[in-house]
Amino acid sequence: MNFFASIGRATLTVLAHIGQLALFTGQALAAMVSPPIYSRLILGQMMRIGYYSLPVVGLTAFFTGGVLALQIYLGGNRFGAEAIVPQVVVLAVTRELGPVIAGLMIAGRVAAAIAAEIGTMKVTEQIDALTTLATNPIKYLVVPRIVAAVISMPILTAIGDSIGVMGGYAVSVYTLDFNGTGYLKNTVDFARSEDITSGLIKAAVFGFIVALMGCYHGFNSKGGAQGVGNATTNAVVASSILILAADYVLTALLFHK
Amino acid sequence: MSTPKIQLIGVKKRFGPKVVLDGVDLTIDKQSSLVIIGGSGTGKSVTIKSILGILRPDEGTILVDGEDITHINGAERDRVMKKFGMLFQGGALFDSLPVWENVAFGLIQGRGMPRIKARDIAIQKLAKVGLREDVAFLSPSELSGGMQKRVGLARAIAADPEIIFFDEPTTGLDPIMADIINDLIISTVKDVGATALSITHDMTSARKISDKIAMLYGGKIIWQGPTGEIDRSGNPYVEQFIHGRAEGPIKMAVKA
Numbered sequence: 001m002n003f004f005a006s007i008g009r010a011t012l013t014v015l016a017h018i019g020q021l022a023l024f025t026g027q028a029l030a031a032m033v034s035p036p037i038y039s040r041l042i043l044g045q046m047m048r049i050g051y052y053s054l055p056v057v058g059l060t061a062f063f064t065g066g067v068l069a070l071q072i073y074l075g076g077n078r079f080g081a082e083a084i085v086p087q088v089v090v091l092a093v094t095r096e097l098g099p100v101i102a103g104l105m106i107a108g109r110v111a112a113a114i115a116a117e118i119g120t121m122k123v124t125e126q127i128d129a130l131t132t133l134a135t136n137p138i139k140y141l142v143v144p145r146i147v148a149a150v151i152s153m154p155i156l157t158a159i160g161d162s163i164g165v166m167g168g169y170a171v172s173v174y175t176l177d178f179n180g181t182g183y184l185k186n187t188v189d190f191a192r193s194e195d196i197t198s199g200l201i202k203a204a205v206f207g208f209i210v211a212l213m214g215c216y217h218g219f220n221s222k223g224g225a226q227g228v229g230n231a232t233t234n235a236v237v238a239s240s241i242l243i244l245a246a247d248y249v250l251t252a253l254l255f256h257k
Numbered sequence: 258m259s260t261p262k263i264q265l266i267g268v269k270k271r272f273g274p275k276v277v278l279d280g281v282d283l284t285i286d287k288q289s290s291l292v293i294i295g296g297s298g299t300g301k302s303v304t305i306k307s308i309l310g311i312l313r314p315d316e317g318t319i320l321v322d323g324e325d326i327t328h329i330n331g332a333e334r335d336r337v338m339k340k341f342g343m344l345f346q347g348g349a350l351f352d353s354l355p356v357w358e359n360v361a362f363g364l365i366q367g368r369g370m371p372r373i374k375a376r377d378i379a380i381q382k383l384a385k386v387g388l389r390e391d392v393a394f395l396s397p398s399e400l401s402g403g404m405q406k407r408v409g410l411a412r413a414i415a416a417d418p419e420i421i422f423f424d425e426p427t428t429g430l431d432p433i434m435a436d437i438i439n440d441l442i443i444s445t446v447k448d449v450g451a452t453a454l455s456i457t458h459d460m461t462s463a464r465k466i467s468d469k470i471a472m473l474y475g476g477k478i479i480w481q482g483p484t485g486e487i488d489r490s491g492n493p494y495v496e497q498f499i500h501g502r503a504e505g506p507i508k509m510a511v512k513a
Contacts, residue, residue: 036369125349128311132343132422133412134335134367 024216028146031139041144042151049110049145049211050152054159056109057102061160064097065089065167073176085178086186089168094195098161099153100247103206106153107239111214114145115235118218119228127219142219146211153207154200161199198254205250206243213239260323262287262420262452263308268317269476270303277303278314279476290446290453292463292484294498295473296507301456304473305422308454309341310334321420339367342418342451346425348405350397356383356408357393363416382411385448386441403434407441414445421446423455427462439465460499472498474507 068089076082118141121127130137165187172178214235221231263285270278277300285291295301306312308319310326319327326337342363350359358365360382361375370378380390386407397405406426413421426442427435439462446453446466457463463470464484471481472495480492487499497505 121351124347125345126351128306128309129343129345129349129351129412131311132309132338132341133363133416134338135362136331136335140366 045148061164062167065164066171069168069171087190090187090191093164094199099199099202102157103243111210111235111239114214115218115232119221119231142215149207149211153203157203210239264320266318268314292455292467340419342413343422344413348409360411386411
């Protein structure tokens with residue numbers, strides 16, 4: 001086997017995938033701005049993507065805030081700076097951990113569910129059936145999921161932010177002997193609105209990534225149960241990686257000095 | 258002579274190095290019923306999907322009512338799709354929706370009909386394929402294979418299409434249910450005055466539901482003619498296929 005041929009083939013495959021994804025994204029964006037808009041479906045997807053994700057996002061946010069408080073206390077203790085816990089907790093949660101943890105949880109929960117559902121529809125010809133019923137599958141399946149995810153994620157993140165701060169508060173007040181009122185006052189005084197809005201902007205982008213990856217891999221799944229399984233795995237892995245990569249890029253852009 | 262309902266001229270389609278359709282020419286007259294026969298993997302489904310625009314042919318032209326639809330998209334495509342109804346091999350019912358909404362789907366989403374009115378029409382269409390009203394509120398997963406086919410048929414005819422495609426309508430059904438579906442196909446197609454195109458490898462079904470038969474082999478139509486003449490085709494490929502013989506000019510690729 002020719003060594004250069006295999007490199008060439010791999011490169012072409014990667015480029016073809018990028019092209020296919022770009023095309024798919026373009027179709028989805030174009031479908032988003034042209035009628036009909038299925039508002040019933042958007043609301044239904046917001047229930048599934050947003051509302052039903054509340055428990056998992058809330059729980060992870062609480063424990064993340066809690067462990068953050070503990071670590072900052074222990075670390076800060078080394079140079080007598082343990083009082084900085086509320087400030088660092090609110091900064092880390094609103095800017096980074098709130099949106100990223102919510103994004104990763106949604107990637108696991110929602111990207112997988114979307115890819116499995118659309119993948120099954122693909123292999124059982126339900127997507128072809130939509131076409132024969134004069135319904136654009138991108139408009140009917142993809143747009144409602146993307147719109148719902150982009151709206152739901154900032155809301156979920158805002159709730160996750162509050163719960164995360166409360167996680168830090170609970171650990172600090174009940175195990176580290178902080179004064180409760182003082183903790184909250186320090187939190188509120190320190191946090192700036194741009195800390196929170198930057199996190200919410202990130203959350204909206206993560207929502208877009210998750211729904212897009214779920215739909216894209218679902219639409220391109222082939223070959224029965226195994227194909228749907230692969231699509232699900234790829235959707236979760238791709239959206240998780242893209243979330244972390246986008247997080248870096250967005251941070252660099254949003255806090256550009 | 259009037260314009261044929263559907264016309265395929267030199268349609269070619271390949272997947273990578275594999276040529277599936279190698280210049281298919283086919284004409285389907287108004288209100289006639291054509292059945293394409295051929296072995297598995299000879300491109301029967303690809304032919305249908307090319308006409309529906311689910312796949313894009315690499316070469317050739319597809320005309321519907323004399324209009325070139327090979328490269329149309331978006332709203333144009335949706336307009337032409339309203340002429341079509343299709344019964345899928347596995348039913349392809351939407352499992353997230355109850356039976357009636359499946360049947361009414363094209364009316365509600367494609368044509369913007371109010372849900373209540375669409376539901377009444379769905380129940381009428383279900384009655385046409387011999388299903389009672391209470392089935393309308395079940396989920397597709399609660400139905401047997403034969404009932405799913407009937408629901409698929411009701412969905413295909415719900416919007417009174419001008420053209421109906423049947424993809425392996427009898428595959429996976431017992432012989433009695435297969436015959437019931439054949440009868441339903443004949444009566445529903447007559448009822449709405451539609452043009453029918455079916456693909457199958459079930460010769461009993463093919464003889465029963467067709468006016469004309471065409472055989473696809475090696476990416477080309479190798480024989481076509483009125484159904485009554487299929488036994489006198491004089492074509493060794495057709496002979497082998499309709500009699501189901503392992504020996505003959507058609508060599509099945511056992512290894513993929």
